[in-house]
Amino acid sequence: MEQIDVHRCFGGQQLRFRHPSAVLNCDMTFSIYLPPQAEQGVVPVLYWLSGLTCTDENFVTKAGAQRYAAEHGIAIVAPDTSPRGEGVPDDPEGNYDFGLGAGFYVNATQAPWSNHYRMYDYVVEELPALINEHFPVDGDKMAISGHSMGGHGALTIALKNPGRYRSVSAFAPICSPMHCPWGEKALANYLGSNRETWSDYDSSELMRSAQRQLPMLIDQGDADNFLQEQLKPELLQQAAKEAGYPLQLRMQPGYDHSYFFIASLIGDHLRFHAQYL
Numbered sequence: 518m519e520q521i522d523v524h525r526c527f528g529g530q531q532l533r534f535r536h537p538s539a540v541l542n543c544d545m546t547f548s549i550y551l552p553p554q555a556e557q558g559v560v561p562v563l564y565w566l567s568g569l570t571c572t573d574e575n576f577v578t579k580a581g582a583q584r585y586a587a588e589h590g591i592a593i594v595a596p597d598t599s600p601r602g603e604g605v606p607d608d609p610e611g612n613y614d615f616g617l618g619a620g621f622y623v624n625a626t627q628a629p630w631s632n633h634y635r636m637y638d639y640v641v642e643e644l645p646a647l648i649n650e651h652f653p654v655d656g657d658k659m660a661i662s663g664h665s666m667g668g669h670g671a672l673t674i675a676l677k678n679p680g681r682y683r684s685v686s687a688f689a690p691i692c693s694p695m696h697c698p699w700g701e702k703a704l705a706n707y708l709g710s711n712r713e714t715w716s717d718y719d720s721s722e723l724m725r726s727a728q729r730q731l732p733m734l735i736d737q738g739d740a741d742n743f744l745q746e747q748l749k750p751e752l753l754q755q756a757a758k759e760a761g762y763p764l765q766l767r768m769q770p771g772y773d774h775s776y777f778f779i780a781s782l783i784g785d786h787l788r789f790h791a792q793y794l
């Protein structure tokens with residue numbers, strides 16, 4: 518593992534690393550914020566999953582989360598959003614909603630994607646093992662959050678691994694990828710045309726069969742251009758109602774899909790997770 522960047526930030530450190538990933542079959546970068554408390558001992562850790570077109574750096578440079586992470590003594594790990602590098606296939610037409618920057622946090626089963634696109638295993642297994650080995654974090658105190666495609670990733674990963682995370686939150690998540698154009702394109706390519714296999718990565722479907730419940734907070738702007746066609750929080754809300762799942766979904770007036778929205782409310786999300794970590 519190679520350190521490629523470091524900055525002092527709110528008394529802690531904002532760091533960036535490159536490492537070989539056996540799961541993704543390529544080199545990957547990730548960012549980690551260590552709060553000042555990490556100099557005295559281990560701290561809890563929040564995993565942040567970003568959306569379409571992002572690398573690990575969008576959240577680090579735009580969300581302003583470090584101030585709150587330092588306040589609550591929480592480390593934040595931000596992975597990239599897809600495998601990268603020569604030999605990693607991309608959308609044949611170069612569209613932003615599939616391929617590079619659009620791994621959708623699934624394990625692809627279809628050629629040519631399955632050689633590299635295994636972001637689910639990377640985020641759930643390989644990256645936490647690396648983080649727990651090399652940084653002063655408590656691997657038993659983990660939470661997960663994300664935005665848009667990353668919100669979908671955070672919700673599905675938490676719902677599939679409820680014992681692993683103490684809490685989950687999301688900003689403007691894709692709530693049912695089986696029922697929106699971004700998700701249908703990604704799942705059909707990564708998983709194949711059998712829609713039954715897609716439900717394993719659909720938070721609205723997973724919620725209906727959840728055996729354990731986690732604290733879950735979602736913020737959604739009502740001026741978000743993607744709200745009706747791609748995000749569909751009403752589908753998750755309906756599933757939560759049917760399953761009796763304690764979902765806290767807040768519609769935020771006037772907010773769009775951007776990192777200005779995330780920066781405005783990230784303090785609330787860090788405070789939410791700190792209660793359970």
Ligand SMILES: N[C@@H](CCC(=O)N[C@@H](CSC=O)C(=O)NCC(=O)O)C(=O)O
Pocket residue numbers: 567568569570571575579613664665666667774775776
């Ligand atoms: N470029 C696209 C829109 C892409 C976009 O909005 N990406 C979002 C995530 S969308 C869902 O996963 C994002 O986080 N962008 C990075 C940023 O720094 O804002 C278009 O033209 O519509």
